[in-house]
Amino acid sequence: MKNFLHIEDLYKQYGNKVILDNIDLSVKKGEICTLVGPSGCGKSTLLRIILGQELQSRGDISIDGKDVGFASSDRGIVYQRYSLFPHLSVLENVMLGHTLEDGFFERRKNRKKYEKEAMFYLEKVRLGEHAHKYPHELSGGMQQRAAIAQALLKKPKILLMDEPFGALDPDTREDMQLFLLELWEENPMTIFFVTHDLEEALFVGSRLLVLSQYYMDDRGKQAKDRGAKIVGDYLLDANVKSTDFKQSQEFKKLVKKIRSSGFDPENEQHVRDFNLNHPDSYQTLEDYEDSSQ
């Protein structure tokens, strides 16, 4: 039985350069799954493949049992930037989820209804009073909240977030992390959250994936054309926590452990020894990767 999001034997290469190397992933519905990894490991590439913005070189991805195709309304996206359309007011941006599907007369007829629903989501992200401003009149954090509202209105099966808080200052960033967790607790949707910030990933996620190009396999040390794999898969406490959690010993120990196993080029684990403790985790290796199986 395939899980909600199912990825099997996924490869991505640009020319001869392998970016993603035999990725296997299975995520259940309602999970808030965070993906971290060293810069340039292909985190965003993986997200863009799930989104349908890029195509994989080989391998299968399905959501809810269906193969994913080009970007469509079953997947929502919040980018670090460019999520809002500059020529529309915040309210119109949020309404797009409805109005883009309507014809000329339909969307005029339904305008009041759509506005009401969009306002509901804007209130939820605490932007009610800014509904009629243009995106460039909002601060960075407000723009990202509007982008989240815009994606939520469409009720996507899975919400993809690519470094959504990456351009925000630390305080706003922490606010947004808490805000996202509250939203998620209220309405447990499936979220796939890419970040380069390990602490953010640990704080926000109910499941943490580490993608890294720093690992070893039976191809030996000289094999240079290796791409990134999922080298760690952890079950996390999914409850909304206070930000004090980030100061706890437990949190710091986990950060240290993941940093050394996933982010350190000197410390290359063998594919056999990855920490894939999450119950949903699975890995199918080729013989050349692990000949001992």
Next chain:
Amino acid sequence: MKRPSFFGLHAEVSKGLKWFLGLLPFAFIVVFYLIASDIRHKENEYDKLLPTPSQIVSAVDRVAFSEDKRTGEYLLWKDSAASLKRLIIGVVLAAILALLLGLNMAMFDGLNSFFYSFITFISMIPPLAILPILFISFGVDEFAKIFLIFIGIFPVLTRDIYISVKKIPKEQIIKALTLGASQLTVVYRIILPQIFPRLLDAVRLSLGSAWLFLIAAEAIAASEGLGYRIFLVRRYLAMDVILTYVLWITLIGFLLDFTLRMIVKKFYPWYVK
């Protein structure tokens, strides 16, 4: 500490001084003209090269406010109407087509492969060089003149739109698709409205060349129009009329540019930001 009022990197010129300095070059040229004109008229009171202000005023009165003796028409208005009609039709057609073509080329790689090298080729042809071909094949009617304006600015506008659309982040297209937009909806309801103010800006910039093509076409074969009149009265050395027309064309050009700028400012606040 105070900022210097005129010199250096840190200068901040006050509003009044800005106006004064801005008007100064105009004042210079007027004074220079008046002196030169005066000297020539002292030497020869029938001088036609640098007409005196009163001669220009009487030329304005003659062409704009009194009926032509031969035709009974007000020449300046008749010429302006004829020229503006050609200019506006040519520019609007070029703008509409350039918008549609540039937008679709930038969005659809298939269309782009078909058109790109052709448009690049067309844009390399000097429009004035094909003016004789236009007159020979389409006659000396309106069509050839409008077509010259069209062909003169259409490729530039198309490429400008093409580049501007290419600059819109790919993320926006994907985002719109995830919000349920169809492919055509993305192109015509997400990208097109964003590119429209850019089109108005591009039109502003190409108005100068549009005038050039218009006047060139009118100079060669026309029976009315601002360019036609200038080249007609040149034969009689009627500098008073030529100067009047040149100033008038400049004023029209300025007003067209100003109008477009105000439209962008008023209706596209997010673009001007």
